[in-house]
Amino acid sequence: DVKVTQSSRYLVKRTGEKVFLECVQDMDHENMFWYRQDPGLGLRLIYFSYDVKMKEKGDIPEGYSVSREKKERFSLILESASTNQTSMYLCASTTGDASEHYGYTFGSGTRLTVV
Amino acid sequence: AQKITQTQPGMFVQEKEAVTLDCTYDTSDPSYGLFWYKQPSSGEMIFLIYQGSYDQQNATEGRYSLNFQKARKSANLVISASQLGDSAMYFCAIGGRGGGSYIPTFGRGTSLIVHP
Numbered sequence: 001d002v003k004v005t006q007s008s009r010y011l012v013k014r015t016g017e018k019v020f021l022e023c024v025q026d027m028d029h030e031n032m033f034w035y036r037q038d039p040g041l042g043l044r045l046i047y048f049s050y051d052v053k054m055k056e057k058g059d060i061p062e063g064y065s066v067s068r069e070k071k072e073r074f075s076l077i078l079e080s081a082s083t084n085q086t087s088m089y090l091c092a093s094t095t096g097d098a099s100e101h102y103g104y105t106f107g108s109g110t111r112l113t114v115v
Numbered sequence: 116a117q118k119i120t121q122t123q124p125g126m127f128v129q130e131k132e133a134v135t136l137d138c139t140y141d142t143s144d145p146s147y148g149l150f151w152y153k154q155p156s157s158g159e160m161i162f163l164i165y166q167g168s169y170d171q172q173n174a175t176e177g178r179y180s181l182n183f184q185k186a187r188k189s190a191n192l193v194i195s196a197s198q199l200g201d202s203a204m205y206f207c208a209i210g211g212r213g214g215g216s217y218i219p220t221f222g223r224g225t226s227l228i229v230h231p
Contacts, residue, residue, distance in 0.1 A: 104208075
């Protein structure tokens, strides 16, 4: 079974902490994405990567950075966590051309609370 | 730029009845894909169905079908014979080109509740 694994299901962090959210996929996908999901706002794209060491800003990159040192791993970094970053974070991956067979494969999400 | 609009924040349907979830889109890409995802309360995003912009026929997957009207830029999801387990959030998405990949843009979602 194809898998996208997010390292933590729930996280509680303090304001100002540096936070790492890890995402690993075992499908040899080129493209990986980080979204945040908030009620009433749907999924909003933070960053994406289409190759190792490549990254592109999405719609809401402020306050976040990413790292992709290996093809299978895409990390989201909150440099200094703030309460307005409390949210559900979803990682997704796909091949170079999302297909009718697989679409985008998502991890199970990390619910982050910043206190 | 791409945009997905889901105008129904919440929908209710009786078990065993059919329900249509609305989705309209906007894109300047000549080639694109449309997707529907289901998100139960557990939080996982489950891929339901895909429609390519050049596909001549509407996509179907079991009880799910996509009513694709390209001229109207709509991609409504039809769920036939609703089941209690269909209660979930449903997201419509469009995949466009950017950085060599299809980058999906999601709508705000529709919450579906199936009554017994």
